Amino acid sequence: MAKKAPYIVPVGPIHPALKEPVHIELTVVGEEVISADFTPGQTHRGIEWMGLSRNPVQIVHLTDRICGICGVTHSLAFARAVEQIADITVPERADYVRTIIAEFERIQSHLLWAGVAAHELGFDTLFYLAWRVREEAMDAIELITGNRVNYDIIQIGGVRRDITEDQHEQILRCLNNYKDLFGKLKTLFLEDAVISSRCKGTGLLSFEKAMAYSTVGPTARASGCTADLRVDYPYAAYGDLDLKPILPTAYGSEVNGDTYDRIVVRIFEIAQSIEIIEQCLANMPAGPVLWEEKVAKILATCKKAEGEAVGRHEAPRGECLHYVAMDRSDAPIAWKVKASSYSNLHVWPLILKGAQLADIPIIVASVDPCLSCTDRVAVTDADASRTKIFTKEELTRLSYEKTRRMKQ
Amino acid sequence: MNIILAAVGGTIVLAILAIVFGLILSGVDRRIVARMQARIGPPLLQPFTDVRKLFAKQNIVPANAIPWLFNAMPIIALASAIAILMYLPFGSFAPILGELGDVILVLYLLIIPSLALVIGGFASGSPYATVGAQREMVSMIAYELPLAAAVIAIAWRLMAAGVADPFSMLTLMQTSAWDVVGPLGIVALLLLLVMLAWVTPGELSKIPFDSPEAETELAGGILVEYSGKNLGLFTLSQAVKTVAMAAFGIILLLPWNLSPFLGLTGAAAGVVDLIFFVLKVIFVAVVSVTVVRTMMARFRITQVMGLYWLVLGGLGAVAIILMMADAYLLGVI
Numbered sequence: 227m228a229k230k231a232p233y234i235v236p237v238g239p240i241h242p243a244l245k246e247p248v249h250i251e252l253t254v255v256g257e258e259v260i261s262a263d264f265t266p267g268q269t270h271r272g273i274e275w276m277g278l279s280r281n282p283v284q285i286v287h288l289t290d291r292i293c294g295i296c297g298v299t300h301s302l303a304f305a306r307a308v309e310q311i312a313d314i315t316v317p318e319r320a321d322y323v324r325t326i327i328a329e330f331e332r333i334q335s336h337l338l339w340a341g342v343a344a345h346e347l348g349f350d351t352l353f354y355l356a357w358r359v360r361e362e363a364m365d366a367i368e369l370i371t372g373n374r375v376n377y378d379i380i381q382i383g384g385v386r387r388d389i390t391e392d393q394h395e396q397i398l399r400c401l402n403n404y405k406d407l408f409g410k411l412k413t414l415f416l417e418d419a420v421i422s423s424r425c426k427g428t429g430l431l432s433f434e435k436a437m438a439y440s441t442v443g444p445t446a447r448a449s450g451c452t453a454d455l456r457v458d459y460p461y462a463a464y465g466d467l468d469l470k471p472i473l474p475t476a477y478g479s480e481v482n483g484d485t486y487d488r489i490v491v492r493i494f495e496i497a498q499s500i501e502i503i504e505q506c507l508a509n510m511p512a513g514p515v516l517w518e519e520k521v522a523k524i525l526a527t528c529k530k531a532e533g534e535a536v537g538r539h540e541a542p543r544g545e546c547l548h549y550v551a552m553d554r555s556d557a558p559i560a561w562k563v564k565a566s567s568y569s570n571l572h573v574w575p576l577i578l579k580g581a582q583l584a585d586i587p588i589i590v591a592s593v594d595p596c597l598s599c600t601d602r603v604a605v606t607d608a609d610a611s612r613t614k615i616f617t618k619e620e621l622t623r624l625s626y627e628k629t630r631r632m633k634q
Numbered sequence: 635m636n637i638i639l640a641a642v643g644g645t646i647v648l649a650i651l652a653i654v655f656g657l658i659l660s661g662v663d664r665r666i667v668a669r670m671q672a673r674i675g676p677p678l679l680q681p682f683t684d685v686r687k688l689f690a691k692q693n694i695v696p697a698n699a700i701p702w703l704f705n706a707m708p709i710i711a712l713a714s715a716i717a718i719l720m721y722l723p724f725g726s727f728a729p730i731l732g733e734l735g736d737v738i739l740v741l742y743l744l745i746i747p748s749l750a751l752v753i754g755g756f757a758s759g760s761p762y763a764t765v766g767a768q769r770e771m772v773s774m775i776a777y778e779l780p781l782a783a784a785v786i787a788i789a790w791r792l793m794a795a796g797v798a799d800p801f802s803m804l805t806l807m808q809t810s811a812w813d814v815v816g817p818l819g820i821v822a823l824l825l826l827l828v829m830l831a832w833v834t835p836g837e838l839s840k841i842p843f844d845s846p847e848a849e850t851e852l853a854g855g856i857l858v859e860y861s862g863k864n865l866g867l868f869t870l871s872q873a874v875k876t877v878a879m880a881a882f883g884i885i886l887l888l889p890w891n892l893s894p895f896l897g898l899t900g901a902a903a904g905v906v907d908l909i910f911f912v913l914k915v916i917f918v919a920v921v922s923v924t925v926v927r928t929m930m931a932r933f934r935i936t937q938v939m940g941l942y943w944l945v946l947g948g949l950g951a952v953a954i955i956l957m958m959a960d961a962y963l964l965g966v967i
Binding site: 233234235236241242243254256257344345346347348349350351352354355358418420421423424582583584585586587 | 670671672673761762764765768769841842844845848849850851853854928929930931932933934935936937
């Protein structure tokens with residue numbers, strides 16, 4: 227038999243299956259993908275660079291703009307890093323408000339993902355349903371923060387707005403609606419014959435590979451890793467709560483690490499978030515929500531701060547990490563963001579290999595990629611008007627040089 | 635000479651009617667899908683606006699396409715879709731070219747619009763279109779089996795019942811298969827009804843069988859490089875094909891007319907039957923296309939193959955066996 231020639235199908239940088247630009251190159255034989263490669267970094271915004279000329283309070287606003295979905299993830303991680311350096315103690319009530327808003331974010335993010343996943347499978351009815359259901363979480367977020375997208379609720383040393391008693395009732399009503407809907411959503415996603423047949427056994431990521439590739443969040447938990455920052459290193463109000471990482475076993479199945487398991491984990495995490503918010507609302511301590519109301523005083527404290535710290539937060543997609551270094555000046559001298567997508571995207575070549583071409587969109591979507599979270603640095607030589615792509619060795623050398631400069 | 639005049643005149647009238655009705659049907663489809671998804675949806679006449687806009691747009695031929703093939707295919711697709719209508723009876727109106735072709739010819743003609751899409755896809759030279767064209771070929775091979783099984787089962791049973799010329803469209807219109815069969819035959823016909831309801835979305839490349847055009851995988855697949863007038867022609871051919879496919883299913887399995895029940899004759903009967911036929915086409919299109927595409931996710935091409943060949947092909951075989959058993963039990967063979 228004649229050997230079949232491989233055929234290259236490019237996906238992206240602009241493609242209807244991708245909501246953000248990334249370039250994926252698939253080598254296919256027939257319908258089977260024999261190898262896959264991807265090139266991230268198709269959008270450049272230079273947010274980290276902008277941050278290095280601003281003070282920490284201004285950067286909190288900037289962090290909100292890193293991602294369009296994770297409105298609180300980046301600001302929370304950044305604020306926690308600065309609070310550690312400047313030795314600021316966040317009031318207990320603020321911790322609870324932070325937890326509530328972070329969990330609402332998880333609900334809306336997972337529902338958004340569920341809709342996108344359904345759309346990638348060609349199931350538009352479920353897409354519209356999931357997004358309609360998501361609206362209620364967005365309304366609750368708007369009620370609490372005043373905004374639907376860039377919440378801007380986190381401040382260094384606490385939160386900007388308190389959750390009043392009147393709001394409790396409305397939030398609980400929203401959560402009760404979600405509880406009623408949850409069963410329906412579970413049936414639609416997990417018991418639909420076509421979704422099961424399309425998702426079971428596709429995009430396999432074994433426990434060993436998930437660990438070796440350092441995946442985080444639902445992507446890792448679907449492969450059986452129990453890593454969950456909220457449980458392993460409790461912060462905000464998570465230490466007071468009874469939490470368990472959600473594994474695919476929640477739905478009574480064994481852990482396969484396939485696309486279906488990733489759906490199971492995310493759907494059940496929505497239910498878990500509802501419980502967390504209820505617990506937080508019931509046990510919220512009284513008191514202020516901000517360590518210091520006057521911004522000038524916060525800034526003065528930050529200006530006195532010296533040192534470096536890492537702020538971490540379990541975002542809907544997994545662990546998000548902000549490294550901040552300050553040296554008694556207005557702006558931090560170093561700020562590095564490692565969004566959860568950085569840890570998850572590089573499993574694409576692994577899980578795409580051997581897949582059917584038809585399953586590419588759902589497998590790509592199953593790690594819940596957030597590309598705007600990962601794109602922040604561009605190196606463009608304006609004189610030569612070309613963009614340089616660094617090799618790993620060059621980047622390592624640059625980072626050594628920068629560390630040396632910082633130490634001087 | 636007479637038949638040529640009838641053919642030319644009939645083609646023009648039918649083409650206009652079918653295009654208008656096909657586009658309205660597509661509007662109805664979009665509207666109902668929207669309501670089922672709790673959306674408002676576009677206006678009923680949105681497809682007309684879409685086509686008008688497409689015809690006003692620039693026609694772009696990709697650099698590595700084969701231009702004449704690329705440009706010829708949309709015309710062939712529309713022409714063959716209209717040609718199918720020439721062989722189909724509408725209500726109590728006999729087909730224009732009914733004497734010159736039969737069901738088998740319609741089966742062949744139904745393939746041509748898809749084949750035009752495949753050739754157009756390959757000619758466009760885009761990797762997405764190539765993959766889409768491969769998939770379209772596979773699904774063409776897949777749905778032909780149950781469709782042919784359905785046609786053969788009905789025609790064989792009519793032949794067994796002593797009906798002359800069982801493959802002729804005129805015969806199928808005048809003699810309902812439901813009238814000649816016994817209880818087992820009714821079961822078989824119900825099976826065929828289910829099969830045709832599943833073949834229709836496949837034939838029309840609608841979800842869950844839209845893998846050749848899968849927007850999220852292939853960015854539109856076969857049609858990815860088509861734009862302007864060419865895309866408009868393909869849209870029209872798709873609309874006409876929807877009418878043809880629904881009408882074909884109706885003639886095979888739901889051939890009743892309203893006029894005998896109302897005791898009408900002449901022009902009144904023709905008008906009443908035509909309106910009833912149009913309603914049946916809308917009903918069939920809504921049930922087998924709109925509802926199915928609302929409640930299902932897209933199949934993988936391997937699943938399409940499995941469903942058509944194993945499940946529906948098996949059902950077709952069962953239906954044929956049931957038809958034979960029915961004829962045997964009634965003692966006609």
